Amino acid sequence: MDTSRRWFLRAGALWSSTALACSGRSGAPPAEPRAIGAPISGYGSRSPFERAARFVNRNTKAPLEEAASQTPLHDTYGIITPSSLHFERHHSGVPEIDPAAHRLTIHGLVDRPLVFTVDELKRLPSTSRIHFLECSGNSSSEWRGGSSASDVQRIHGLTSCSEWTGVPAALLLRECGVRPGAAWVLAEGADAGKHDRSIPMQKMMEDALVAYGQNGEPLRPEQGYPLRLLLPGWEGNANVKWLRRLKVMDQPAMSREETSKYTDLMPDGTARQFTFVMEPKSVITRPSGGDTLPGAGVHEVTGIAWSGRGAIARVEITTDGGATWAAADLQTPVLPRAHTRFRWLWTWDGRDALIASRCTDETGYTQPPLGELVAKRGTNSFYHNNGIQAWRVAPDGTITNGNHA
Amino acid sequence: MAITRSWLVLGAAVACSATLSRPPQLSASPQRSESASQTPTYGVGRAPTAAELSAIDIDVAPDGKGLPPGRGTAAAGKDVYTRRCETCHGPTGKEGPQDVLVGGQGSLNTPSPQKTVGSYWPYATTLWDYIRRAMPFDHPGTLTADEIYAATAYVLFMNGVVGDHDELNPQTLPQVQMPNRSGFVADPRPDIPVKRKP
Numbered sequence: 001m002d003t004s005r006r007w008f009l010r011a012g013a014l015w016s017s018t019a020l021a022c023s024g025r026s027g028a029p030p031a032e033p034r035a036i037g038a039p040i041s042g043y044g045s046r047s048p049f050e051r052a053a054r055f056v057n058r059n060t061k062a063p064l065e066e067a068a069s070q071t072p073l074h075d076t077y078g079i080i081t082p083s084s085l086h087f088e089r090h091h092s093g094v095p096e097i098d099p100a101a102h103r104l105t106i107h108g109l110v111d112r113p114l115v116f117t118v119d120e121l122k123r124l125p126s127t128s129r130i131h132f133l134e135c136s137g138n139s140s141s142e143w144r145g146g147s148s149a150s151d152v153q154r155i156h157g158l159t160s161c162s163e164w165t166g167v168p169a170a171l172l173l174r175e176c177g178v179r180p181g182a183a184w185v186l187a188e189g190a191d192a193g194k195h196d197r198s199i200p201m202q203k204m205m206e207d208a209l210v211a212y213g214q215n216g217e218p219l220r221p222e223q224g225y226p227l228r229l230l231l232p233g234w235e236g237n238a239n240v241k242w243l244r245r246l247k248v249m250d251q252p253a254m255s256r257e258e259t260s261k262y263t264d265l266m267p268d269g270t271a272r273q274f275t276f277v278m279e280p281k282s283v284i285t286r287p288s289g290g291d292t293l294p295g296a297g298v299h300e301v302t303g304i305a306w307s308g309r310g311a312i313a314r315v316e317i318t319t320d321g322g323a324t325w326a327a328a329d330l331q332t333p334v335l336p337r338a339h340t341r342f343r344w345l346w347t348w349d350g351r352d353a354l355i356a357s358r359c360t361d362e363t364g365y366t367q368p369p370l371g372e373l374v375a376k377r378g379t380n381s382f383y384h385n386n387g388i389q390a391w392r393v394a395p396d397g398t399i400t401n402g403n404h405a
Numbered sequence: 406m407a408i409t410r411s412w413l414v415l416g417a418a419v420a421c422s423a424t425l426s427r428p429p430q431l432s433a434s435p436q437r438s439e440s441a442s443q444t445p446t447y448g449v450g451r452a453p454t455a456a457e458l459s460a461i462d463i464d465v466a467p468d469g470k471g472l473p474p475g476r477g478t479a480a481a482g483k484d485v486y487t488r489r490c491e492t493c494h495g496p497t498g499k500e501g502p503q504d505v506l507v508g509g510q511g512s513l514n515t516p517s518p519q520k521t522v523g524s525y526w527p528y529a530t531t532l533w534d535y536i537r538r539a540m541p542f543d544h545p546g547t548l549t550a551d552e553i554y555a556a557t558a559y560v561l562f563m564n565g566v567v568g569d570h571d572e573l574n575p576q577t578l579p580q581v582q583m584p585n586r587s588g589f590v591a592d593p594r595p596d597i598p599v600k601r602k603p
Contacts, residue, residue, distance in 0.1 A: 061502070063502075063542075064542070065503070091539075092539060092542070092545070105453055105458070105461060107453065107458060107462070112452065113452060113453050113458065114450035114451065114453070116449065116450040120449045120450055121449075123449055124447055124449060171447075174446070175449070175450070176445075186464055188461075188463075188464070192539070193539035193542075193545060194463065194539060196464065245461055245462075247462070247464065249466075251468075253464045253465075253466060253534075254467050254527065254528050254530070254531050255531065255534065256531055256532075256535040256538075256539075259525075259526055259527055259528065259531050260520065260522075260526050260531070263589065265513060265518055265520070267514065268514055269518070270513075270588055270589065270590050271525075271588055271590070272589075272592050272594075273590065273592070275592040276592070277592075279594060279595065314603065316603065327603070360601075360603075364600055365595060365599040366599060366600065368597050368599075372597050373597065376596050376597055377596070380518055
């Protein structure tokens with residue numbers, strides 16, 4: 001033991017002097033480590049050279065009740081969001097929950113109310129599915145034109161995509177025996193404010209999951225550890241985290257979150273309620289606001305597209321502000337209600353350009369220009385902006401928010 | 406009104422499909438009807454005790470179901486509000502710094518709508534439910550039922566919805582008519598032409 005440690009130290013010392021010698025020589029290839037590296041570890045961490053992080057606005061006056069952090073979409077690849085970078089939106093902070101003490105209770109209009117431990121849920125038939133999760137307030141800054149300085153993370157970073165593992169909610173509800181007349185299920189969290197939403201029974205029976213896994217490991221605390229509801233394609237806040245209770249009912253509870261919040265105010269003063277589905281949307285993540293192109297020539301344009309109604313069928317790219325569109329390549333797998341990666345090779349001529357993507361899903365819905373949504377809904381509905389995002393490329397290569405006039 | 410009717414329609418449709426549709430992965434389960442005679446398939450989990458249920462069954466429905474015994478008036482609620490609510494919501498409920506609770510009636514169809522309890526919330530029961538569930542923000546669950554009835558009454562009084570000596574209790578609270586009760590409509594999306602030429 002002693003010998004090997006001394007050997008390790010000596011090797012380290014040797015490496016330092018070698019590194020010094022190499023760096024002093026001009027034109028030499030970059031030095032690669034010749035010393036023994038770090039030992040094995042129980043839980044991995046990323047390279048210290050990597051810095052991508054969720055955007056946490058420290059200057060905001062927004063109360064903790066409105067706490068949110070955004071995914072660095074610009075710095076993620078493929079379709080899976082690392083769990084550590086999944087966006088956050090909490091209504092009363094992240095609770096610390098001991099999974100051994102946590103229970104899920106199902107009651108109300110059922111024949112047999114049941115209490116499950118987390119371990120008991122893990123004994124039941126499970127399923128894993130890849131789905132995006134998007135906050136209904138994502139992209140809300142753009143209703144009034146946004147800021148020219150804003151980037152893809154700050155505008156659109158309230159969407160993420162994970163592989164979720166859990167028990168179908170339908171299985172649990174059947175185990176309890178749903179009674180005739182049951183039409184809604186109240187889902188409630190164990191956080192300080194007991195966040196709750198009423199979910200139509202049809203969705204619960206169709207594809208809802210009581211999830212305990214995210215990207216191959218247990219849910220992160222910020223994502224609802226140890227249990228959350230997962231409603232594929234539906235607005236984030238309805239996917240209740242830290243799930244402790246499902247109550248089967250004949251009517252919605254009309255909780256605060258489904259009346260005074262998460263309702264969409266229209267210009268005539270009425271408000272749309274139970275606007276669950278996230279409509280088709282796409283955004284170019286590279287190049288995007290804040291980037292600078294080094295010069296004219298070939299640049300890969302890439303981004304993500306997703307739809308709460310199904311799979312993405314097509315993504316198109318414009319570089320002339322929407323006058324003409326060209327089909328982008330879709331990276332497989334293309335999954336329903338999941339982020340889909342698209343790519344398109346652009347040869348930039350070095351002049352002013354307004355670039356954007358628009359997607360079409362399997363239902364035939366094509367993502368609209370933001371102006372069409374504003375014409376219909378005004379600028380006070382706040383939620384559910386799925387309009388096209390434009391980026392303005394200047395001749396010097398700098399890129400800014402093209403939604404800003 | 407429109408939304409009440411559409412819930413009924415949706416409710417019926419939902420009940421129907423819940424009975425008819427079964428995901429394929431469950432087809433191996435023993436055939437059974439969705440009636441009281443059905444038996445559990447997996448036998449996992451246990452029945453909650455009455456005490457366990459009452460400790461977590463905290464939601465209050467618009468018809469008042471779930472409201473515990475108790476009572477309160479705005480006159481009594483002023484004291485509760487001053488002690489437990491004013492720091493965040495301001496002396497008259499209009500100042501903040503957190504959510505504005507009072508005012509805004511008639512503003513919803515203007516360029517600067519103000520969504521408050523008085524201008525926007527469709528049910529008084531929701532206010533009671535939310536105060537018990539989540540307020541005060543840093544100490545949820547510390548108000549008595551009487552204090553919640555009183556605080557609810559005071560916020561409604563400041564909005565001109567109830568009088569200062571109107572008693573709120575499990576019977577009267579669901580009867581309170583909120584100004585924006587009929588202000589909500591069902592989700593009409595897609596609400597724009599969706600088909601475009603590639």
